[in-house]
Amino acid sequence: MDQPPLVVHLTHALSFGGLESLLVERINRMPAGAYRHAVICLTRSNPDFARKIRREGVQIVELHKPAGLALSTHAALYRALRRLRPTVLHAYNLAAVEYGPVALLAGVPVRVHGSHGRDAADPHGLNPKHNALRRAMVPFYDCCYANSGAMLDWLRATIKVSDEKSCLLSNGIDADRFRAKDGPDEEGAPIVIGTVGRVEQVKNHAALLDAFLLLRERQPQLRERLRLAIIGDGPVLNQLRARAADAGVADAVWLPGTRTDVADILRTFRVFAMSSIAEGTPGAALEAMATALPVVGTRVGGIPEVIEDGVTGTLVPPSDPAALAAALEPFVLDAAHAARVGTAGRERVLRKYSMGAMVAAYQSLYDTLCERKTPLRKPAKSCVE
Incomplete structure (x- = not known):
């Protein structure tokens, strides 16, 4: 009874990705006297990524859910929750919504x-079936939040979550870890266009590769210096490698898979690119901005909320490699211009997207709901008090 309440984070998997990275940051940074934490993976966890959890005593449970409908997973989750006895279940995205x-x-x-x-x-x-499921699950949750304004508007308009039951919880960034590189690039150094994130269809890296090929054609004098770096693992990584090889640019496109030194790698980029066809608040873009990189991103989801068009980067239509190439071109041609825009991006991150504010907002939500539903619970001070 003297222990802090337990929060169980329910997610599809615990592996390298933006959602998972911020989940781990909240676990590590939330005051130990406020909440304990456990993670239940519907499928599996990546041991290398799990080691990023520095907080002692965090249990990780894997349910090994098979693809498709798996009623046995509901039973397995029930047993896990009865054993752990959490005060809070925090479920993430469509994959976990049905378990309310x-x-x-x-x-x-x-x-x-x-x-x-x-x-x-x-x-x-x-998707009507997915949205019907989401609407059916709303009564089983005390709060349904979104991490971008666009997603919050969709929750309220399409899923019919009331204003009282929904809120915005923005992502945060560690601006000490992600910082600008020291000094300008050396004369004749490679010009790297880069991105970081899961290599999956929703990120549409194929469009980024096509934009890179167009840029090489538009600027033949820079062809030997231009490089594309796509950092991350995912289901379409091998397809993307094959596509680069077929285009004859395997030597100019770096696809290393998962890396644990992303902060250092970002400091080798000239410009950061996001070619997604859907996004919440893009943590990878915030990391790039904190590194003082200009960001070229598609005008979808929460990306326009993060990138101030013409100030901290450039917004382009989704699935338009020509527009993406044209937006990248000024930063490729002018390092000083890229540095000025990147500096504006870092200043925006410092003003609006601090890690402390993000953690405090989540803790405040837990405190409010716990006080309402478990009145004997006395909320601990938040990390900004």
């Missing part, structure tokens, strides 16, 4: 669901 009733049956008093993005099969959240 299980948490209720298991006696979890506070249930929270977060919308952090969508997949390539339904980038705009129009």
Whole structure:
């Protein structure tokens, strides 16, 4: 009874990705006296990524859910929740939304669901079956939040979540870890266009590769210096490698898979690119901005909320390699221009997207709901008090 309440984070997997990275940051940074944490993966966890959790005593449970409908996973989750006895279930994205009733049956008093993005099969959240499931699950959650204004508007208009039951919780960034490089590039150094994130269809890296090929054609004098770096793992990584090889640019396109030194790699970029067809608040773009990189991104989801068009980067239509190439070109041609725009991006991150503010907002949500539903719970001070 003297222990802090337990929050169970329910996610599809615990592996390298923007959602998962910020989940780990909240676990590590939330005051130890406020909440304990555990993670339940519907599928599996990546041991290398799991080691990023520095907080002691965080249990990780894997349910090994098979693809498709798996009623046995509901039973496995029920048993896990009955054993762990959490005060809060925090479920993430569509993959975990259906488990609200299980948490209720298991006696979890506070249930929270977060919308952090969508997949390539339904980038705009129009799938009627998925949305019917989301609407059916709303009564089982005490709060349904979004990490971007566009996603919050969709929750309220399409999923019919009331204003009282929904809120915006923006992403945060560690501006100490992600910092600008020291000094300008050396004369004749490679000009790297880069991106970081899961290599999956929703990120549309194929369009970024096509834009890179167009840029090489538009600027033949820079062809030997131009490089493209796509950092991350995912289901279409091998397809992307094959596509680069078929285009004859395998030596100019770096696709290393997962890396643990992303902060250092970002400092080798000239410009950061996001070619997604759907996004929540893009943590990768915030990391790039904190590194003082200009960001060229598609005008989808939460990207326009992060990138101030013409000030901290450039916005382009999705699935338009020509527009993407044209937007990247000024930064490729002028390092000083890229540095000025990148500096404006870092200043924006410092003003609006601090890691402390993000952690405090999540803790405040937990505190409010726990106080309402478990009145004997005395909220701990938040990390900004």
